[in-house]
Amino acid sequence: MAKMNKGIITALSAIGLAQGLKVFTHKKITGEWDLKQAFTTGGMPSSHSAGVAALASYVAANRGTRHTETALAVVFGAIVMYDAQGIRRHTGEIAQLVNDLEKNVVALSGNFPSFEVVKREEELKELLGHQPVEVLAGAALGTVFGILCARLEDR
Numbered sequence: 719m720a721k722m723n724k725g726i727i728t729a730l731s732a733i734g735l736a737q738g739l740k741v742f743t744h745k746k747i748t749g750e751w752d753l754k755q756a757f758t759t760g761g762m763p764s765s766h767s768a769g770v771a772a773l774a775s776y777v778a779a780n781r782g783t784r785h786t787e788t789a790l791a792v793v794f795g796a797i798v799m800y801d802a803q804g805i806r807r808h809t810g811e812i813a814q815l816v817n818d819l820e821k822n823v824v825a826l827s828g829n830f831p832s833f834e835v836v837k838r839e840e841e842l843k844e845l846l847g848h849q850p851v852e853v854l855a856g857a858a859l860g861t862v863f864g865i866l867c868a869r870l871e872d873r
Contacts, residue, residue, distance in 0.1 A: 725776050728867040732772030732860045736765035739859075764848040764856030766802045770795030771860030772867070779868030795857075803853040 740755040743762040755761060774791035781787050824835050848856070 724867070724871060725773055725780075728776045728864055729769045729773040729860075731867070732863045733765045733769040735863065736763050736768035736856055736859055739763055740765075760848060760852075762848075762852045762855055763859050764799070764802050764853045767795075767799045767848070767853045767856030768860035768863070770798045771857040772864035773860075775861045775864030776868050777864075779865050780871075799853050799857060802848045803850050 737756045740758065740761045740763070741751070741753055744755040745751050747762075770791070774788065774795045777785070777791045778788045820837065824837055
């Protein structure tokens with residue numbers, strides 16, 4: 719383990735931590751324990767944001783904020799976080815509309831016997847992206863985690 723890239727270990731650990739925290743945030747919101755939340759996309763906090771923020775803050779703490787590696791990690795992280803709360807969230811909203819539309823078409827087809835509808839076995843996955851607050855929480859978690867990992871390494 720000593721020869722592994724510590725930046726990668728830090729980022730992957732932050733992702734795992736965020737995924738684990740989703741179980742607890744789901745319990746707080748719904749009142750139900752669901753261990754499957756640790757293996758889902760979307761939800762609070764964003765593990766994408768936690769991972770890239772942990773990497774960026776770890777690199778910045780070790781190399782300095784003016785280093786090219788820090789710039790790469792920050793820009794990469796900003797793109798990932800924008801995508802998580804923008805494009806992926808909107809894709810989930812479109813999936814929700816498609817699922818609702820299919821339900822409506824199936825309900826209407828009962829009024830027209832000649833209209834045949836083949837219903838999909840599974841609905842489209844709706845929880846793909848994140849709300850901005852979930853991205854912000856993941857970024858905060860990752861930033862603190864990355865700095866902590868860098869400081870612990872310095873000891």
